[in-house]
Amino acid sequence: MSTGIHHVGIATKNLEKTSKIYETLGFDITWSGVLEDRDIKVIFLRNGDSMIELIQPVHYNEVNPVARFLTKRGEGLHHIAILVPNIWEFIQKMKSNYTFIDETPRRGALNYLTVFIHPRSANGVLIELIQP
Amino acid sequence: MSTGIHHVGIATKNLEKTSKIYETLGFDITWSGVLEDRDIKVIFLRNGDSMIELIQPVHYNEVNPVARFLTKRGEGLHHIAILVPNIWEFIQKMKSNYTFIDETPRRGALNYLTVFIHPRSANGVLIELIQP
Numbered sequence: 568m569s570t571g572i573h574h575v576g577i578a579t580k581n582l583e584k585t586s587k588i589y590e591t592l593g594f595d596i597t598w599s600g601v602l603e604d605r606d607i608k609v610i611f612l613r614n615g616d617s618m619i620e621l622i623q624p625v626h627y628n629e630v631n632p633v634a635r636f637l638t639k640r641g642e643g644l645h646h647i648a649i650l651v652p653n654i655w656e657f658i659q660k661m662k663s664n665y666t667f668i669d670e671t672p673r674r675g676a677l678n679y680l681t682v683f684i685h686p687r688s689a690n691g692v693l694i695e696l697i698q699p
Numbered sequence: 700m701s702t703g704i705h706h707v708g709i710a711t712k713n714l715e716k717t718s719k720i721y722e723t724l725g726f727d728i729t730w731s732g733v734l735e736d737r738d739i740k741v742i743f744l745r746n747g748d749s750m751i752e753l754i755q756p757v758h759y760n761e762v763n764p765v766a767r768f769l770t771k772r773g774e775g776l777h778h779i780a781i782l783v784p785n786i787w788e789f790i791q792k793m794k795s796n797y798t799f800i801d802e803t804p805r806r807g808a809l810n811y812l813t814v815f816i817h818p819r820s821a822n823g824v825l826i827e828l829i830q831p
Binding site: 568570571572575577579584588590592593614615616617619634640641642643644645646647649660661664672677686689692694695 | 700701702703707708709711713716717720723724725728746748749751755772773774775776777779781793796799818822823824826
């Protein structure tokens with residue numbers, strides 16, 4: 568069904584400063600860029616098989632979900648991303664168990680296909696599903 | 700300095716119900732028990748190299764940090780745990796960079812030595828350091 572955690576997502580107001588925290592802990596930056604359609608800046612860091620995704624809003628407004636998260640909860644852990652081999656099949660099988668934020672996968676960082684399970688159907692955790 | 704993410708910690712008011720969410724996603728329970736000195740019930744789940752730790756307070760009161768977390772923030776992502784080869788050396792090297800909740804490592808689940816970096820020195824993220 569899935570093959571484990573792909574990365575942990577962390578919301579920040581200062582991508583560079585937060586990146587330093589994980590670089591000090593032995594993580595290396597593997598990718599950075601802007602996801603235009605999500606209006607966020609992203610840094611991916613890796614340490615062995617572990618990945619962390621830092622996300623920062625480009626614009627702070629009511630339609631930017633990361634900006635809304637920061638206003639409501641402050642900086643910190645934002646989501647976990649779980650790797651699935653076939654995201655379409657997963658959605659079909661799981662839509663009776665989980666509420667998806669959007670049932671149509673979108674292209675995310677590193678060109679992966681991604682979809683989100685709503686926190687209200689996953690014990691308050693925002694779960695991203697990722698297909699390479 | 701570290702060898703990546705050991706597990707992701709999730710706070711819940713219902714260990715069994717939350718466990719089902721991750722079992723449905725392909726995770727298997729590898730350990731469950733009570734950490735008496737922390738007053739929490741724990742379930743560890745594994746999927747490949749990825750681990751999730753579900754934590755629930757035994758008693759809901761002002762001294763139980765997981766109970767306080769649930770009151771303040773609700774259920775959801777609680778901490779990330781990062782594996783370090785030598786926790787004592789790590790604390791010595793890092794105590795000028797990070798504020799530790801307690802500079803003396805304690806025995807945690809699976810008998811690991813653990814120490815926590817305070818979220819205020821890590822961008823709102825509670826980081827647990829773990830030495831097997």
